[in-house]
Structure formats: structure tokens, C-alpha cells
Amino acid sequence: MMFDVIRRFMFYVFVTVTGSIAYILITIKNMVVARKKIRVQGSECKFCMNSIARTKQTVLYSDDLVYVLEDINPDAKFHFLINTHEHIVSINSLKRKDIPLLQHMQKIGSKMLQEKGCDPRSCTLGFHVPPFYTIKHLHMHAMGGGFSSLLHKLPFIDGTWLFTSTNQLIATLNKS
Numbered sequence: 316m317m318f319d320v321i322r323r324f325m326f327y328v329f330v331t332v333t334g335s336i337a338y339i340l341i342t343i344k345n346m347v348v349a350r351k352k353i354r355v356q357g358s359e360c361k362f363c364m365n366s367i368a369r370t371k372q373t374v375l376y377s378d379d380l381v382y383v384l385e386d387i388n389p390d391a392k393f394h395f396l397i398n399t400h401e402h403i404v405s406i407n408s409l410k411r412k413d414i415p416l417l418q419h420m421q422k423i424g425s426k427m428l429q430e431k432g433c434d435p436r437s438c439t440l441g442f443h444v445p446p447f448y449t450i451k452h453l454h455m456h457a458m459g460g461g462f463s464s465l466l467h468k469l470p471f472i473d474g475t476w477l478f479t480s481t482n483q484l485i486a487t488l489n490k491s
């Protein structure tokens with residue numbers, strides 16, 4: 316009789332202890348998985364994703380350094396985004412050694428606009444000035460054929476605290 320009680324008690328202890336250990340392990344595992352998920356989402360960059368061809372948008376041009384998309388919310392008749400394949404956060408991360416990359420971006424942007432019948436000299440080609448940008452991945456806006464309205468033009472006026480033309484940016488880097 317006594318032996319039976321002890322056996323039942325031991326069995327109860329065994330179930331409780333193993334159950335608790337399993338519960339703790341599962342909780343820890345879920346916490347680790349959740350943390351991992353947050354980390355991946357945090358490092359997920361829309362333009363890096365586009366770069367590895369996971370975009371639903373049509374890639375209009377691509378080479379070793381850049382790829383071109385149409386802006387999904389165009390501010391001008393023709394509005395292209397020249398994006399770097401490399402994850403560069405903003406113009407603030409650029410050094411003198413990046414001038415050839417900028418010249419290349421300018422060349423591709425001009426080419427895209429020329430193909431639409433625009434004269435690149437009368438077009439807007441340039442970059443957001445931090446902190447006034449939403450996507451933290453270097454991209455050049457190339458716009459031609461006229462802005463949709465004055466309101467659409469305002470964020471893209473060269474030399475303001477919002478925007479710098481590629482030529483102006485190159486000149487600044489040259490002086491640094």
C-alpha cells in the first residue's frame with residue numbers, strides 16, 4: 316500500500332518535472348525564433364531585395380553596379396530610379412572613391428531619359444539629402460518630360476536641404 320503511494324507520487328513528480336522542462340525549452344525556442352525573425356525583417360531592405368530580382372516590378376536595365384526601375388509614384392512624366400546593387404545607405408556614406416559610381420549612375424540615368432526623347436541637360440538627376448528620405452538605400456532619381464505639378468517638383472530642387480544634383484554631389488566629393 317505504502318509502496319503504491321510512493322510510486323504514484325514519484326510518477327506525479329516525474330510528469331510535472333519533465334512537463335515543466337519541456338515547457339521551458341519550447342518557450343526558449345520560440346523566443347529565439349521570434350528574435351531571429353525580427354533580425355531578418357530589420358535587415359530586409361526593399362532595394363536590396365529588388366537587386367536580387369525578387370521585385371514584381373520590371374527591371375528596365377541592369378549591370379554590375381546598378382539597376383533601373385520606374386518610380387511607382389512618378390513625380391514627372393518620366394521618373395526612373397537608378398539603384399546601386401551594393402547596399403549604400405545614403406549620400407553621406409559616399410567617399411571620393413565613389414565618384415566613378417556616381418558618374419556611372421548619371422550616365423545610365425541620362426541614357427534612360429534620352430531614350431524617352433528628353434534632353435538630359437534639362438532633366439533632373441540627383442539624390443535625396445539625409446535625413447529627408449524614406450528608403451535607406453542609395454538611389455538616384457532621374458526625371459524628365461516635366462514635373463507633374465509644382466508640389467511634385469519641390470522635393471527635387473537642386474541645392475536645397477532636400478535634394479542635390481549628381482553633378483553638385485560629385486563637385487562636393489571632389490573638394491573633400
Ligand SMILES: [Zn+2]
Pocket residue numbers: 360361362363364401402403451452
Ligand atoms: Zn539595401
Ligand SMILES: [Zn+2]
Pocket residue numbers: 443448450454456
Ligand atoms: Zn527616393
